[in-house]
Amino acid sequence: MTKEIIISGFGGQGIVSSGIILAHAGLIEDKHVTFFPSYGAEMRGGTANCSVVISSEPVASPIVASPDVVIIMNEPSLARFELAVKPGGLLLYNQALIKSKPKRKDITVIPIKANVLAEELGQGRIANMVMLGVFAKKTGLLSLSTLKNAQRKRYKKANDEQLVLNDKALEKGYSLFGNSK
Amino acid sequence: MKKLFSRPEGLTDTLMRYCPGCGHGIVHRIIGELLIELGIRERTVGIAPVGCSVFADEYFNCDMIQPPHGRGPAVSAGIKRARPECIVFSYQGDGDLGSIGTAAIIHAAARSENITVVFINNAIFGMTGGQMAPTTLPGMKSTTSPKGRDVRKHGYPMKVCEMLASLDGPYYLERCAVDTVKNVVKTKKALKIVFQNQIDDKGFCLIEILSMCPTGWGQTPVQAKKWTGEVMSAYYSLGVYRDRSKEAK
Amino acid sequence: MAEKKLMYGNHAIVEGVIAAGCRFFAGYPITPQNEIPESMSVRMIEEGGVFVQTESEIAAINMLFGAAAAGKRAMTSSSSPGISLMQEGISYIAGADIPVLVVNIVRGGPGLGNIAPAQSDYYQATRGGGHGDYFTITLAPNSAQDLYEFPKLAFELAEKYRNPALILADGLLGQMMEAVEFSFEPIDPKSLPEKEWALCGCKGRERRVVRSYDLKQGRLEELNLRRAEKYAKIRSDEQRFKDEYCDDADLVVVAYGTSSRIASAAVRMAREKNLKVGLLRPITLWPFPTDVLADMSKRIENFLVVEMSCGQMIDDVKLATECRSNIQFHGRPGGGVPIPPEILKKIEAVLGGAR
Structure with a gap:
């Protein structure tokens, strides 16, 4: 099993943190992981993105060309990564900030009003956590409790209140599509 | 029979290859004596520059290293920081220190590296054949300024003590000369102060020494001594440029 | 098995260098390797080591020359343009048979180029890089685990053969995060044996001289031939x-x-x-x-x-x-x-x- 993931949005949406949390989560579940942030020349159009690979085998390439899963947080990222997704792959997008609709028919497309849901929990900037919750549920790759552990490895200096709020956002995303699994 | 004069143990029993009338031998002897008088020979590491005194690594009777041209202060700092218990001195000429190694000496001084720098200013490139140095005086002839240093074309000489005195880092800066017995005695006194300062962990110290190069200058040894005292010393004023021990605590 | 930790490649190098018993770092900022000196400035304080931000890469490599000649494990890191500046020093260090570690996080060139990952410094790394007949032992990691383990290997090879060693990586390896297993017992610098050539004051022994020159007729040729034998031995024994x-x-x-x-x-x-x-x-x-x-x-x-x-x-x-x-x-x-x-x-x- 190898899952290649790209997360993309603009700076400040917790793109890099989301990638690192996924990598931590993979590691907690004894998988091989790589995380690679785009930087320099690849950073254009106000987007930041990162690649995460989670695998039961040692990871060959940390560079992801055709991801199994993309998490799209803003409009320019949709334009950039929709076509890259592997046929049969999964595209999660932040419907709260993206007006266009993905056109691909050969992949699973799931809209999530991530920012709206995050605001309802009291903090817009944890929209990325909502997305990670959905990711865990839809891929079945990582458990919710692992993600809760993993965010604590990323946010070592955060206070308990924030960590609990993050957990709630993860739960929110995880429970959006039924509580089975 | 009573022995009146002998080689200090701080120098090796090696025939020096310096020209007659050259000032390097005098400064070498002073340092050789101080290594013994201060009891530091066995914990000293010296740096030999690129230039006439490249052979200093054969003359000083202590551990020695020979770094790239001008990089003595950086190498000294590396040794001193790696082994603070060692006494480290960087022996450099004017091409080495004032030309190619300018950045190294300025930043070693600014960081106040706890090293001792002995800077020989003889206003010329000796080893390579008498070319113009950063310290060559205005109007002075060299093999690359055959009609004399024209400051409009070649620029002005560097006054190293004055330049370094503009920095906060140095603890002690003095310009001496070895043209007369009196000045040799003064030079030894100054060098003793700065080696002691390093023992006491005071920070960056440099002694600039006006020194004769009769071969490079096209003079006899006697003329060279006279020229050092009358012409060079007039341009490069002798004296203490920084002494933090005299400043209000 | 030791616990695995998710780390950036650039941080893995720092931990690998510390675990290898190195307590001397000198360097000058350049992208894409700034995480190394930044992290090193913290770790060297914690470990009681030396961290110097020098005025240039030229000063950095010469500080290494001094520290390593004084017998201590010493390293610097830089990226391509900075490594070019260090070539003079590396040549002198090779000529004086002193072990040091230089890490090159290669970026696009020539000239200022860009800061993206590249492998265009291969010739420079494997052909000596500076003037004279010499080679530098060059290791090419491809994971964060390698970046943790190779500093130790590099120091061991450098000291075994008294020769500078290079780690040639790139911005991608430096910026990538992977799991690192602290796979060996960290070396206490005090446990490393004193080198029989180190400059540390001549108490109780003959004085020592470290230099790259020999002007006596025929001597430099002899020295170079002896070094060529060393290189032949490395070539036969150390291919990995x-x-x-x-x-x-x-x-x-x-x-x-x-x-x-x-x-x-x-x-x-x-x-x-x-x-x-x-x-x-x-x-x-x-x-x-x-x-x-x-x-x-x-x-x-x-x-x-x-x-x-x-x-x-x-x-x-x-x-x-x-x-x-x-x-x-x-x-x-x-x-x-x-x-x-x-x-x-x-x-x-x-x-x-x-x-």
Whole structure:
């Protein structure tokens, strides 16, 4: 099993943190992981993105060309990564900030009003956590409790209140599509 | 029979290859004596520059290293920081220190590296054949300024003590000369102060020494001594440029 | 098994250097390796070591010269333009037979180039780099785990042969996060033996001199010949590489560092398509693993060299195989990074053409 993931949005949406949390989560579940942030020349159009690979085998390439899963947080990222997704792959997008609709028919497309849901929990900037919750549920790759552990490895200096709020956002995303699994 | 004069143990029993009338031998002897008088020979590491005194690594009777041209202060700092218990001195000429190694000496001084720098200013490139140095005086002839240093074309000489005195880092800066017995005695006194300062962990110290190069200058040894005292010393004023021990605590 | 920790490559180097018992770092900021000095400035305080931000890479390499000549493990890190500035010092250090560690997080060149990952400093790293007859032992990591382990290996080889050692990585390896296992017991610097050539004051012994020059008639020639013997020994004893799927291969991809990771993915894709493709990854770039390549060239028809440059290591592949095989090249210079499908396409083209 190898899952290649790209997360993309603009700076400040917790793109890099989301990638690192996924990598931590993979590691907690004894998988091989790589995380690679785009930087320099690849950073254009106000987007930041990162690649995460989670695998039961040692990871060959940390560079992801055709991801199994993309998490799209803003409009320019949709334009950039929709076509890259592997046929049969999964595209999660932040419907709260993206007006266009993905056109691909050969992949699973799931809209999530991530920012709206995050605001309802009291903090817009944890929209990325909502997305990670959905990711865990839809891929079945990582458990919710692992993600809760993993965010604590990323946010070592955060206070308990924030960590609990993050957990709630993860739960929110995880429970959006039924509580089975 | 009573022995009146002998080689200090701080120098090796090696025939020096310096020209007659050259000032390097005098400064070498002073340092050789101080290594013994201060009891530091066995914990000293010296740096030999690129230039006439490249052979200093054969003359000083202590551990020695020979770094790239001008990089003595950086190498000294590396040794001193790696082994603070060692006494480290960087022996450099004017091409080495004032030309190619300018950045190294300025930043070693600014960081106040706890090293001792002995800077020989003889206003010329000796080893390579008498070319113009950063310290060559205005109007002075060299093999690359055959009609004399024209400051409009070649620029002005560097006054190293004055330049370094503009920095906060140095603890002690003095310009001496070895043209007369009196000045040799003064030079030894100054060098003793700065080696002691390093023992006491005071920070960056440099002694600039006006020194004769009769071969490079096209003079006899006697003329060279006279020229050092009358012409060079007039341009490069002798004296203490920084002494933090005299400043209000 | 020790616990695994998710780390950036640049931080893995720092921990590897500390674990290798090195307590001396001097360097000058340059992207994409600034995490190394930044992290080192914290870790050296914690470990009671020396951290100096110098005025230039020239000063940094010369501080290393001093610290290493004084017998201490010393390292610097930089990126391509900075490494160019260090070449004078590296030549002197090689000429004085002093072990140091230099890490080059290679970026696109020539000149200021860009800050993207590149492999265009291969020639500089493996041909000495500065003036004179010398080589630097050059290791090419391809994972965060390697970045943690190679500093120790580099110091051991450098000290064994009294020669500078280089770690040649790139911005991708530095910026990537992977799991690192602290796979060896950290070395206490105090437990390292004193070097019999170190400058530390001549108490109770003859004085020592460290220098790269010898002006006496014929002596420098002798010295260089002796050093050539040392290099011959390194070449025969220290070739390191990893191979995957090479036994039955019709084509072997040769790639190091980042390229070898990407090529490895391409090789797996090729195998899924039933193409008999293998991967040879040189770990030591100098000494180059010539023996295995010479051996392979007797049975393997095609080699594809993949580099993030216009083609530098390919020369060593040609020399090692004595051009017996069909040697093709795929390169991405100037900060370009290949992706697995483009390498696969090239593999298919070479195999298609060969049939």
